[in-house]
Amino acid sequence: MQCPLYSRERLVGVLTLFIGKTDLPAEILEFIQALASVLAVALDNLCLLNDLQEARQQLDNAIAGSNDAFIIVSREGKILTWNPAAERIFGYPAELVLDKPVDFAKIPTEELKDLVQRLWGRVLEGACVTIEEEPYQHPDGRRLWLSGTGTPVLDAAGRPSGALFVIHDVTRERIIKRQMEQTERLSALGQIVAGVAHELNNPLTSVLGFGQLLLNGPLNDEARKDVERIVQQARRMSRIVQNLLTFAREREPEWTAADLNAVIRQVIEMREHELSVGNIQVTLELAEDLPVMRADPYQLQQVFFNLVLNAEQAMREAHQGGRLTVRTSLSSDGEWVRAEVIDDGPGIPPQNLKRIFDPFFTTKEVGKGTGLGLSVCYGIVEEHGGRIWAESEYGKGATFIVELPARPAEEAVPAAPKLPAAGETTTPPATRRILVVDDEDAITFMLQRILPLWGYQVAVAEDGREALRRLAQEDYDLVLCDIRMPGLKGQDLMSILQEERPAQAERIIFMTGDTVSPDTQAFLQEVSRPVLRKPFTLEKLQELLDMWFAGRLDQPAE
DSSP: OOOOOOOHHHHHHHHHHHTSSSSHHHHHHHHHHHHHHHHHHHHHHHHHHHHHHHHHHHHHHOOOOHEEEEEEETSSOOOOOEEEHHHHHHHHHHHHHHHHHOTTSOOOOHHHHHHHHHHHHHHHTTTOEEEEEEEETTTOOOOOEEEEEEEEEETTTOOOEEEEEEEEHHHHHHHHHHHHHHHHHHHHHHHHHHHHHHHHHHHHHHHHHHHHHTSOOOHHHHHHHHHHHHHHHHHEEHHHHHHHHHHSSSSOOOOEEOOHHHHHHHHHHHHHHHHHHTTTTEEEETTTTOOOOOHHHHHHHHHHHHHHHHHHHHHHHHSOOEEEEEEEETTTSSSSEEEEEEOOSSSOOEEEEHHSSSTOOSSTTTTTTOOOOOHHHHHHHHHHTEEEEEEOOSSSSSEEEEEEEBBBBSSOOOOOOOOOTTTOOOOOOOOOEEEEOOOOOOHHHHHHHHHHGTTTEEEESSHHHHHHHHHHHOOEEEEESSOOOOOOOHHHHHHHHHHHHHHHHHEEEEEEEEEESSHHHHHHHHHHOOOEESSOOHHHHHHHHHHHHHHHHOOOOO
């Protein structure tokens, strides 16, 4: 409100004109002047009062619209202010708490009482207090984390007459902070995993290769079974390493032929030990008539890993074990592939059933869940053109259902070629020369054993420099080259050949157990060459060579 300035002289003039006389006696003029002064002061006070009321209204509006809880407690311990944000954060309406003592008995939680009482006493002593991530159990069951300040409210004499608390719900910020910390840890872990995978993949490649080579030789029954076990366990170790790499890297969707049953079996294998330790019995009811779909098998693996992990945790917390059933089927019209993950845990409360796929929604304690797992699952399934939902009767377990369109894959999964028997060789249409570049003696020795059985001539170089010397002497039809080697690495060899011998550079297939590190990924994307990932089986190697020499290897090999 803007007040006009009523000076004493102006008021005297206005009153004189009102009376209609200018030659009044001195006593009357003095009286008018005194009256004018009183009126001026009164009008000034009125203006100040209006300004004060306007400022108070603006302050009230700001407090009412704030996202922070504003709580004022009197010196006697009564709550005087409780704004809408306080109602939302603490879960109690203003009419329940206003003019009530801090220790009011109608609120069935000790945490709020403890928080205000503990800090209120310190503020009344004149201290300013800081609240940093105090836990609070919301009446609807959510676990919140609160931060804020408490400051004294002073009276005219400068003494504390009450306390003002400004409280902010930092639960979301805390989750995001934890996620960022976890992302940083995973980034560092990814680099460690890449190094470990490389070191494991090289010996695994030779174990698989020599094991399969032995199986194609003369063995008695007992020895054959032993070697088969070695190969089987090596394959299992290979899948574990690849699964670790999958979860350690960020990757764009790779649409390819995907077998849903195989994806589910891989997930169960990954959790096999933990499920067993947790006294959880697993039943797989996988339909045999499922079509091979066009999908990203790694993303689907992430979906079912999350679903199995959630079911496992729910059953272990509820009754230290349980039964997990994973079932797949094909719809009657053949349009949808369906997967169900069923547990006999505590189930999902009705009020949470519609919110479980919301980002950051979780009923788990901090450190046990971020509320992102199911939302990620929802996004992946939706990106695949499918749908996901949950069904549960509280107290009787839960069922998560995933339906994916049964779109046929663009390419069929090729059958594994048959290995030659002992002493048997196959000769390509023309003799092919292959240069193997790898610093792992076990791998080069294995390839020197197996490739001649398939009719190839083989030369070996232990690093990039030796490979350059051999390539300067003669051309090779194919170079199988490792990426990470001491001395001249695969990247450097490729760069030199692209500049000096471009035709030979086009005849390189890289072998590597390190496809997760950023440097390797960037290099492979730049050169667009086929990749044979370690550990590889002899079937995969022979398949790759057949496709290469038939001119059908256009995309990087997996």
